[in-house]
Amino acid sequence: MTSGFKTVASGTITSPQGFLAGAVKAGIKSQKGLDLGVLYSEVPCAAAGVFTANAIKAAPVILSQRHLHGRSARAIVVNSGCANACTGDSGVADAEEMASLVAEKLGLSLEDVLVASTGVIGVSLPMERVRASIPQIRITRDGGHELAAAMMTTDTFAKEIAVFVGAEPGGFTIGGVAKGAGMIHPNMATMLCFLATDAAVDADFLQLALQEAVDASSNMITIDGDTSPSDMAVILANGLAGNEVINDSNGGAFHKALGEVCLYLAKCIARDGEGATKLIEVTIDGALMETEARLAARTIAGSPLVKAAIHGSDPNWGRIVAALGRSGAQVIETKLDLYLNNVCVMRQGNPVPFDKKKLRISLAGKEVFLRLHLNLGEDRATAWGCDLSEEYVTINSAYTT
Amino acid sequence: MTSGFKTVASGTITSPQGFLAGAVKAGIKSQKGLDLGVLYSEVPCAAAGVFTANAIKAAPVILSQRHLHGRSARAIVVNSGCANACTGDSGVADAEEMASLVAEKLGLSLEDVLVASTGVIGVSLPMERVRASIPQIRITRDGGHELAAAMMTTDTFAKEIAVFVGAEPGGFTIGGVAKGAGMIHPNMATMLCFLATDAAVDADFLQLALQEAVDASSNMITIDGDTSPSDMAVILANGLAGNEVINDSNGGAFHKALGEVCLYLAKCIARDGEGATKLIEVTIDGALMETEARLAARTIAGSPLVKAAIHGSDPNWGRIVAALGRSGAQVIETKLDLYLNNVCVMRQGNPVPFDKKKLRISLAGKEVFLRLHLNLGEDRATAWGCDLSEEYVTINSAYTT
Numbered sequence: 001m002t003s004g005f006k007t008v009a010s011g012t013i014t015s016p017q018g019f020l021a022g023a024v025k026a027g028i029k030s031q032k033g034l035d036l037g038v039l040y041s042e043v044p045c046a047a048a049g050v051f052t053a054n055a056i057k058a059a060p061v062i063l064s065q066r067h068l069h070g071r072s073a074r075a076i077v078v079n080s081g082c083a084n085a086c087t088g089d090s091g092v093a094d095a096e097e098m099a100s101l102v103a104e105k106l107g108l109s110l111e112d113v114l115v116a117s118t119g120v121i122g123v124s125l126p127m128e129r130v131r132a133s134i135p136q137i138r139i140t141r142d143g144g145h146e147l148a149a150a151m152m153t154t155d156t157f158a159k160e161i162a163v164f165v166g167a168e169p170g171g172f173t174i175g176g177v178a179k180g181a182g183m184i185h186p187n188m189a190t191m192l193c194f195l196a197t198d199a200a201v202d203a204d205f206l207q208l209a210l211q212e213a214v215d216a217s218s219n220m221i222t223i224d225g226d227t228s229p230s231d232m233a234v235i236l237a238n239g240l241a242g243n244e245v246i247n248d249s250n251g252g253a254f255h256k257a258l259g260e261v262c263l264y265l266a267k268c269i270a271r272d273g274e275g276a277t278k279l280i281e282v283t284i285d286g287a288l289m290e291t292e293a294r295l296a297a298r299t300i301a302g303s304p305l306v307k308a309a310i311h312g313s314d315p316n317w318g319r320i321v322a323a324l325g326r327s328g329a330q331v332i333e334t335k336l337d338l339y340l341n342n343v344c345v346m347r348q349g350n351p352v353p354f355d356k357k358k359l360r361i362s363l364a365g366k367e368v369f370l371r372l373h374l375n376l377g378e379d380r381a382t383a384w385g386c387d388l389s390e391e392y393v394t395i396n397s398a399y400t401t
Numbered sequence: 402m403t404s405g406f407k408t409v410a411s412g413t414i415t416s417p418q419g420f421l422a423g424a425v426k427a428g429i430k431s432q433k434g435l436d437l438g439v440l441y442s443e444v445p446c447a448a449a450g451v452f453t454a455n456a457i458k459a460a461p462v463i464l465s466q467r468h469l470h471g472r473s474a475r476a477i478v479v480n481s482g483c484a485n486a487c488t489g490d491s492g493v494a495d496a497e498e499m500a501s502l503v504a505e506k507l508g509l510s511l512e513d514v515l516v517a518s519t520g521v522i523g524v525s526l527p528m529e530r531v532r533a534s535i536p537q538i539r540i541t542r543d544g545g546h547e548l549a550a551a552m553m554t555t556d557t558f559a560k561e562i563a564v565f566v567g568a569e570p571g572g573f574t575i576g577g578v579a580k581g582a583g584m585i586h587p588n589m590a591t592m593l594c595f596l597a598t599d600a601a602v603d604a605d606f607l608q609l610a611l612q613e614a615v616d617a618s619s620n621m622i623t624i625d626g627d628t629s630p631s632d633m634a635v636i637l638a639n640g641l642a643g644n645e646v647i648n649d650s651n652g653g654a655f656h657k658a659l660g661e662v663c664l665y666l667a668k669c670i671a672r673d674g675e676g677a678t679k680l681i682e683v684t685i686d687g688a689l690m691e692t693e694a695r696l697a698a699r700t701i702a703g704s705p706l707v708k709a710a711i712h713g714s715d716p717n718w719g720r721i722v723a724a725l726g727r728s729g730a731q732v733i734e735t736k737l738d739l740y741l742n743n744v745c746v747m748r749q750g751n752p753v754p755f756d757k758k759k760l761r762i763s764l765a766g767k768e769v770f771l772r773l774h775l776n777l778g779e780d781r782a783t784a785w786g787c788d789l790s791e792e793y794v795t796i797n798s799a800y801t802t
Contacts, residue, residue, distance in 0.1 A: 056726030056734055057570045086722050086734070088751035121719020122752050183706055183723065224705045226624065226720070227727035304705065305584055305797055312798025318522020319627070321487050322584065325457030326628035333457055333487070337451025350489035351523050388798075390791035396706055397789075 004165070005257045007370035008173065011162025012144030016173040017240040018042040021143035023150035026133035028126060029081025029119060036130065037150035038137050039076045039194060040106055045236040046200075047073035048207035049114070050214050052231035053187040058085035059095040060115040061232055067099070067111045072106050073201035073219060074112040076103045076194055079130070080153050080179070084117040085229045087124050094125045101134040115194050118179060119153055144177065151179040151192055154395055157267035165199075165257040172199035172241035172254075176261045182396065184223035185302065186214075186231055193218060193265055194232040194329035199254060200239030202247035209251060210235050213259045217266035219384040220294065222302040223273035224392070233262075270384040275391030279367045280310055283382045284329070286374040290330035292375075293381035299327035300370065301385030311387035313363040315356060317345045320370055335375040341368060348375075402698045405566070406658045409574065412563025413545030417574040417599035418641040419443040422544035424551035427534035429527060430482025430520060437531065438551035439538050440477040440595060441507055446637040447601075448474035449608035450515070451615050452631035453590040459486035460496040461516040462633055468512045472604035474637060475513040476582070477595055478503045480531070481554050481580070485518040485721035486630045488525050495526045502535040517593050518629050519580060520554055545578060552580040552593055555796060560669035566658040573600035573642035573655075577662045581670040583797065586703065587615075587632055594619060594634040594666055600655060601640030603648040610652060611636050618667035621695065621784040623703040624674035626795070634663075671785040676792030680768045680776075681711055684783045685730075687775040693730035694775075694782035700728035701771065702786030712788035713735040714764040716757060718746045721771055740770060 014021050023037030049068045051061050067073060077098050085090050101111040106113075117125070148158035162175035178193040195210070214233050235258075239245075246254045271279040282301045287293035300306055303323035309316040317338055324331060338346040341362045345354050368387075415422050424438030430477035450469045452462050468474060478499050485492050500514040507514075518526070549559035579594040596611070614633050636659075640646075647655045672680040683702045688694035701707055704724035710717040718739055725732060739747040742763045746755050769788075 052745070054723065054726040055728075055730075055732040056578075056722050071497070083719070086719050086747065086752065088735070121718070121723060122717075123719075124752070183720075185727075187727065213462065226704055226706045226724060229723050229726055290541065304793075305627045305628055308794050308797035311794065314799055316521070316523075318484070318487050318524075319584070320492055321457050322455065322630050323627060325455040325630055326586075326588065327456075329456075331456040334489070344488065348489075349487070350491075351525070357559060390794045392705075393709050393712065393789055393791045393794060395708035398715055 004253060005163045008162035008164055011175060011176040012160045012282050013039060013147060013175040013194055014141055014144035015162030015175040018198055019196045020139040020141055021147040022137045023146040024133050024136050024140040026129045028079050028129060033264065034146055034150035035081050036079045036133050037147040038102055038139055040139050040146055041074045041236055041238045043238050043240060044072060045074055045238045046203040046206050046234050048210045049232060049234040050211055052227065052229055054172060054227050054229045056086065056229040057084050058117060058230040059087055060117045061230060062365050063094055063095040063099065064114040065230060067114055070111065073114050074108050075102055075106055076114045076116060078116040078151055079220055080151055081119040082117060082123055082125050083119045083121045083230045084125050085121040090124060094127055095258040097127065098130055101131065101167045105135060106259040106260050114234055118151065118192055118233055126264045143401060144175065148177045153180055154274050155181045156272055159265050160259055163257050163261055163263050164183050165253050170243055171361060172197060173263050173271050174257055176265050178265040178269055181272050182224060182274040183226045183228040184221065184269060185225045186218045187227045189191035191218065191228065191231055191269060195235035197237045198241040199237055200243055200245045201237040202245055205247045205251055206235060206237055209255050209258050214263040216259060217262035220272040222265045222298055222385050225302045267384055270386050273386035276386030277389060278310060278387045280385045280387065281369050281382060283371045283373065283380065285371065285380045286376055287379040288330050290379040290381060293379045296324050296327040296329035297381045297383035299323050301383040307385065307388035310368050311389050313360045315340055315359045315363060324372060330376065331374060332376065337368065337373040339371040402722060405654060406564045408618050409563035409565055412576060413561040414440060414548060414576040414578040414595055414597050415542055415545035416563030416576040417597050419599055419639050420597045421540040421542055422548040424547040425534050425537050425540045427530045427617035429530060435547055435551035436482050437480045437534050438548040439503055439540055440548055441540050442475045442637055442639045444639050444641060445473060446475055446639045447604040447607050448472060448637050449534060449611045450633060450635040451612055453628065455628050455630045457487065457630040458565050459484050459518060459631040460488055460492035461485055461518045464496040464500065464632060465515040465633060468515055471512065474515050475508055475509050476503055477515045477635060478516060479517040479552055482520040482553055483518060483524050483526050484520045484522045484631045485526050487523040491525065495528055498528065499531055502532065506536060515635055516624060517614040517633055519552065519593055523761050545576065549578045555582045555675050556580055557673055562662055562665050564658050564662055567652050571644055573598055573644050575658055575662050577666050579666040579670055582673050583625060583675040584627045585622065585670060586626045586628045586631040587619045588628045592619065592629065592632055594672060596636035596662065598638045599642040600638055601644055601646045602638040603646055606648045606652055607638055608658050610659050614663040617660060621699060622667045623699055623786050624673045626703045668785055671787050674787035674791040675786055675796045677787030678790060679711060679788045681788065682770050682783060682785045684772045684781065685775065686772065686781045687777055689731050689778040691780040694780050697725050697728040697730040698782045698784035700724050702784040705789050708786065708789035710788055711764065712790050714761045716741055716760045725773060731777065732775060733777065738774040762777040763786040
């Protein structure tokens with residue numbers, strides 16, 4: 001993390017004051033392990049969320065959007081193994097019952113509970129297991145790690161972080177947890193990402209800050225180009241840090257720290273893409289407009305041909321330029337400079353000779369940096385993705401069977 | 402082929418009268434075999450072309466667009482193994498020299514010769530081999546098969562067809578040849594596709610008919626979502642069939658036959674996608690607008706998660722609905738019907754129970770049909786793609802090394 005805030009050791013979503021979490025093994029996902037969890041704030045929270053732009057919305061997305069209408073919430077219930085998407089009216093009823101069971105357990109009103117589900121689409125939740133399991137969830141102050149585990153599907157590691165912002169006293173903590181690892185190409189939203197802070201934050205400002213943080217992080221990652229109907233990012237702010245309420249006049253440090261937390265989680269997701277062995281960072285410099293820089297960076301990070309070449313440490317850079325060309329961004333070929341891990345392979349549209357063997361060795365590392373300078377304007381953007389491996393196909397050719 | 406025209410046995414690009422072709426092994430591609438070929442018409446031709454919408458255009462695309470300005474041409478020279486793209490001014494000079502060598506060999510003017518190249522991007526053509534090889538190309542009346550072979554890169558079979566339209570006398574022949582098999586997601590253009598006919602066709606009508614045929618065929622296939630800078634479809638019409646000149650008042654049969662030829666070649670390309678084992682046909686019915694039906698069909702055909710599921714014969718149909726939802730087409734979830742190989746798995750937005758084992762067996766076939774009825778309007782579209790296999794990744798992780 002950059003300066004101005006510091007990473008909390010073993011930080012998680014329950015690192016901020018007043019947040020508790022826990023999870024159980026309900027038997028919803030076929031893999032072993034936790035699959036149903038709850039996050040809870042001891043006091044009321046300002047809340048904000050951004051949700052999938054997919055025209056098909058999972059039942060929990062529909063319900064949580066409705067419950068967030070009042071810009072407040074106190075709990076989130078999440079399961080993995082079943083997305084409760086494409087499940088019709090009964091799916092929405094199931095999501096509502098999940099919220100209701102948690103509200104009852106914690107003495108909250110129904111609208112205080114948000115719901116998130118991730119897993120197979122088109123299958124109904126095994127509600128008997130949900131009903132039997134929710135009362136068994138034990139929530140504790142260090143239960144964030146359990147919640148992170150309960151959200152995982154094909155993720156190979158839990159994605160968690162917490163940062164402490166400012167000085168004591170007067171400082172506050174932001175914690176976050178996210179899950180990937182397939183159907184990742186967030187569009188005006190994100191995969192599942194939960195954030196909690198003990199800062200007191202104005203609800204309108206919270207929504208704005210979350211949207212901006214997501215736009216620069218989750219919305220700039222791609223694993224396979226497929227936007228999920230279940231995407232959601234939600235933040236709860238309970239104010240227990242006792243700080244002056246943060247709004248757009250004094251929100252700089254909060255804004256920046258939230259951005260870093262979201263970016264960290266987004267990069268974790270990209271790094272842990274299904275079958276991935278490398279993180280790919282694509283930077284577009286010198287664009288005429290930021291929207292075009294974003295589009296170009298994301299198109300390149302999403303190109304299966306670029307991803308497969310990087311997987312093989314093959315400096316087949318023509319594919320990067322080809323993906324740029326189809327991205328829709330304004331491009332003048334004779335102005336393009338291209339760098340692979342800081343090695344210039346194209347200058348002003350012409351190939352530059354390079355040491356192929358040396359570059360292959362460099363591309364074999366765990367992080368690969370692609371940088372294109374369009375030399376047209378001042379705008380820039382960065383996107384993150386992962387390589388495309390045979391393992392991705394193997395995972396995804398037998399997901400439900 | 403449908404009625405009104407008949408497929409010519411062993412038909413190829415030289416099946417129409419007055420077309421000759423041939424190829425040599427110039428040593429441009431590392432794989433063994435033919436890699437440099439020429440198509441030639443004994444008499445002047447009306448000509449039309451559509452080219453890649455990629456902002457990065459290969460040198461042969463720039464040159465051929467220029468040469469097609471007068472709507473006439475008599476020869477095409479094509480090589481595989483090197484795309485001559487991202488090669489700067491010297492790339493355009495190389496393409497022009499290729500055209501010039503062919504013009505000299507055949508006694509044509511420079512503008513009569515079109516150029517196409519396919520293969521690795523960012524590498525210059527080995528011009529000494531080109532210079533030495535062009536004079537050695539022997540063109541013959543049955544040389545179309547050689548031309549088809551010379552265009553292949555990772556293609557596993559040549560893509561050729563010829564159809565005879567109408568009755569003798571008065572009928573005419575259309576021949577075509579195309580190549581795939583990666584970086585295939587044509588956008589207002591196509592991969593390499595050459596067409597020849599001995600029909601007399603008005604040049605303006607020819608351009609229109611080609612554009613429409615390509616829109617319904619090549620522009621509706623996708624292998625990996627990557628649009629190539631080298632895409633081009635070109636048709637030459639030499640009039641040797643002696644028919645009345647075809648224009649928009651009498652062009653129905655020609656139009657239809659050209660559409661079928663382009664469709665046949667496009668489906669060959671989809672079927673032969675890199676690493677592919679199956680052809681996937683996606684039909685969207687009941688859309689509000691044809692543009693939306695096209696967008697939805699192509700998005701689904703291009704979804705890596707859908708493609709990987711089909712590869713594993715996994716009836717994981719939620720991915721199809723998720724891809725529809727992110728396509729941008731207007732969708733009302735509660736109106737959706739979805740069929741996999743004619744088995745209904747979703748009706749009016751609700752899952753329909755089906756025999757999973759039976760559907761798995763059916764999905765194991767060489768052709769898989771996905772049909773979504775949006776139940777919103779009257780428009781429809783069909784797109785074609787292929788499954789995503791581990792082999793695709795293997796091919797593309799070591800293409801230049």
